[in-house]
Amino acid sequence: MDTQKSFDTLSEYGTLYLVPTPIGNLDDMTFRAVKILQSADLIAAEDTRNTQKLLNHFDVQTKQISFHEHNTAERIPELISKLKQGITIAQVSDAGMPSISDPGHELVVACIREHINVVPLPGANAGITALIASGLLPQPFYFYGFLSRKPKEQRAEIDELRNREETMIFYEAPHRLKKTLKNLLTQLGGDRQAALCRELTKKHEEFIRGTLDQVNEWANSTEIRGEFVIIVSGNAHPQTQGDDPLAGMSVDQQVDFYIENGLSVNEAIKKVAKDHHLKKQVIYNQYHDIK
Structure with missing residues (x-):
């Protein structure tokens, strides 16, 4: 179990801030996000060249360090060491929320393990x-x-x-x-x-x-x-295995199921196409792996 008081001033460690960046329109950057980037000791960026354009736009002078999917293993111990020395780090991805289809999760886990505060900021997603x-x-x-x-x-x-x-x-x-x-x-x-x-x-x-x-x-x-x-949209009429013997089967498996139960290949393909409200050619091409 781990309990975090995000703004406990008694902590001797630095803080990891997770800072969302705009997904397109730079005006979506929040005032707080800019302030954190300006006040942090270091910015861990997915692509320092891309992030530099954002920093230039908001006149942020904070030094960057690269942190992306290809250097995670070597970079995390380095960042943890800096945080333990009392350095505040802001982590950003190229666009949107860190950790959401972008680097960040492993660093968050490492910080939690070392009892280093992780503070998320709201923003673009x-x-x-x-x-x-x-x-x-x-x-x-x-x-x-x-x-x-x-x-x-x-x-x-x-x-x-x-x-x-x-x-x-x-x-x-x-x-x-x-x-x-x-x-x-x-x-x-x-x-x-x-x-x-x-x-x-x-x-x-x-x-x-x-x-x-x-x-x-x-x-x-x-x-x-x-x-x-x-x-x-979700499935308004989900089926369980008990409701339908085809539930859980892929399209290819459904075709095979009908063939095993006496239909010809073409008949089985036609049946699956009808079940899925698709053209027969679509199922035919997939079943025969035609690009």
């Missing part, structure tokens, strides 16, 4: 920003972040989410958006409500709302640019 404008139920929600980049693993992850009743939040890069939307479509069905939230808080902010079928059509007819948050 792409997932919540997208959720409240998506038009889908804002609560309960399930934040997933980035799905696997490998198609087979990604489909398996989505299969695990199929019966979740909460609204789901995903992040995706522009060059992977079409493939991820295709897998969401084939695994969850085309009639799920969804919203694509692009370039949040920036000049070209855009929301594409509709069914998974419709947003897939949009993606396939549009030049994809910018970072995306994908919001998908």
